[in-house]
Amino acid sequence: MVLNVIQHDLEAIKEAARIVREGGLVAFPTETVYGLAAHAFNEEAVCRLLEVKGRARGNPLTLHLASVGGVESLVEEIPEGARRLMERFWPGPLTIILKKSASVLPVVTAGLSTVGLRVPDHPVALDFIRFAGVPVVGTSANRAGRPSPTKAEHVIQDLKDLIDAVLDAGETRTGIESTVIDFSGEHPRILRPGVITRAEIEAVIKTPVEDARHSAPAREYPRYQPQCFLVYSRKPLRENSVRLQAFPPDRKILVVTLDRTLLFSGSQHIQKMVLENEDALAKHLFAILRDAEQKGFDIIVVDAIRREGKIGDALIYRIEKAAQEIWDGD
Numbered sequence: 464m465v466l467n468v469i470q471h472d473l474e475a476i477k478e479a480a481r482i483v484r485e486g487g488l489v490a491f492p493t494e495t496v497y498g499l500a501a502h503a504f505n506e507e508a509v510c511r512l513l514e515v516k517g518r519a520r521g522n523p524l525t526l527h528l529a530s531v532g533g534v535e536s537l538v539e540e541i542p543e544g545a546r547r548l549m550e551r552f553w554p555g556p557l558t559i560i561l562k563k564s565a566s567v568l569p570v571v572t573a574g575l576s577t578v579g580l581r582v583p584d585h586p587v588a589l590d591f592i593r594f595a596g597v598p599v600v601g602t603s604a605n606r607a608g609r610p611s612p613t614k615a616e617h618v619i620q621d622l623k624d625l626i627d628a629v630l631d632a633g634e635t636r637t638g639i640e641s642t643v644i645d646f647s648g649e650h651p652r653i654l655r656p657g658v659i660t661r662a663e664i665e666a667v668i669k670t671p672v673e674d675a676r677h678s679a680p681a682r683e684y685p686r687y688q689p690q691c692f693l694v695y696s697r698k699p700l701r702e703n704s705v706r707l708q709a710f711p712p713d714r715k716i717l718v719v720t721l722d723r724t725l726l727f728s729g730s731q732h733i734q735k736m737v738l739e740n741e742d743a744l745a746k747h748l749f750a751i752l753r754d755a756e757q758k759g760f761d762i763i764v765v766d767a768i769r770r771e772g773k774i775g776d777a778l779i780y781r782i783e784k785a786a787q788e789i790w791d792g793d
C-alpha cells in the first residue's frame with residue numbers, strides 16, 4: 464500500500480504508525496534515504512524485517528527516535544561528547560552508537576552490547592515515529608546489497624508485496640545515508656562517512672575522532688550494488704578515456720561525470736550524464752544506478768570525484784564499495 468504524504472497528510476501518517484505499532488513493516492522517508500521501520504520491541508516484527516531485507520544476522524540495525532528525550536532508557540549512559548553531538552546535529556544525518564540498555568532486543572543489535580540511534584530530520588519521519596509511540600528500527604529500505612532507496616518507487620522495486628505500506632514523500636534530500644559514529648569505546652570513531660564530516664564533529668566535541676570505517680561491522684557485506692557492471696575511475700576520464708574504448712561496442716555504457724567538457728569521439732554506445740556538483744551527485748547517485756539498470760545499460764562508469772568537497776569522501780566511499788572495478792592512474 465502506497466500512502467501519499469507529499470502534502471504531509473496526517474491521517475496517512477497515523478495509519479502507517481498504527482501498522483508499525485501492530486507489528487507491520489512500513490517504509491518511510493528521511494532526509495537521507497528511505498528507511499524500513501519495525502516496532503523495535505517486537506521481536507517477531509524485527510525478524511520479519513531482517514528476512515524481507517535479506518539482512519545478514521551479523522549486521523546490526525539502528526533505532527530511530529522522534530527526539531533526544533527517547534535515548535535515556537535505551538542506553539547505559541550518554542557520554543558528554545555524544546550529548547553535545549545530539550544537541551548540535553539532531554534532528555539530522557548522524558547515527559550515534561552507545562552502550563545499550565537491557566531494553567534493546569539482541570535481534571536489533573546483532574547480539575552486540577551497543578546500539579545505534581538517530582533522530583531523522585524529516586517532518587514526515589518525525590510525525591510517523593511520534594504517532595507510533597515507540598522507537599522504530601529504521602534500516603535503509605532496500606534489499607541487502609542494493610543501492611539505498613531515495614524515492615518510494617525504489618522501495619517498491621525491491622520490497623513490493625513484502626512490506627505493509629510505503630509513505631511516499633517524494634525524493635529524499637541528501638541522498639546518502641547518515642554518518643555513523645561510535646561513542647561506546649574510549650575514543651570516538653567514525654564507522655561510516657556521511658554528510659556530517661569528521662572535521663565538523665571534532666569542532667563540536669573538541670577531541671580527535673578516529674576514522675575506523677575499515678573496522679565497521681558492515682565492512683564485510685556487499686553494498687549499494689546495481690545489476691549493471693559498475694566502474695569507478697579514480698583518474699579523471701578526460702585523461703583516461705582510452706579505457707572506455709576498450710569495452711566491446713555492443714555494450715551500452717553510461718558515463719556519470721561532473722566534467723561538462725568531457726567528450727568521446729565516435730562512441731555512439733556511450734551516453735554521458737553530467738551533474739552540477741558533488742552535492743547533486745550524492746543526491747542522485749543511487750537513483751542513477753537504479754535508473755541505468757531499468758534502462759538496460761550494461762556498464763556504468765563514474766568519473767573521478769574530488770575528495771576535498773564536504774561530501775566527496777562520503778561519495779567516494781560508497782562508489783568504491785559498489786564498484787566491481789576501480790581504474791587507477793595507469
Ligand code: TXA
Pocket residue numbers: 493495496497498499522523524525556558560572575577578579581583601602603604639640641643654655679680681
Ligand atoms: O541515513 C541512515 O542512516 C539510513 C536512514 C534510513 O536513517 N539508515 C541506514 O541504516 O543507513 P542501515 O541499516 O542501512 O545502516 C546502518 C549502519 C550499518 O552499516 C550498520 O552496520 C551500522 O550502521 N551499525 C548499526 N548499529 C551498529 C552498532 N551497534 N555498531 C556498529 N555499527 C552499527
Ligand code: MG
Pocket residue numbers: 602603611
Ligand atoms: Mg543500508
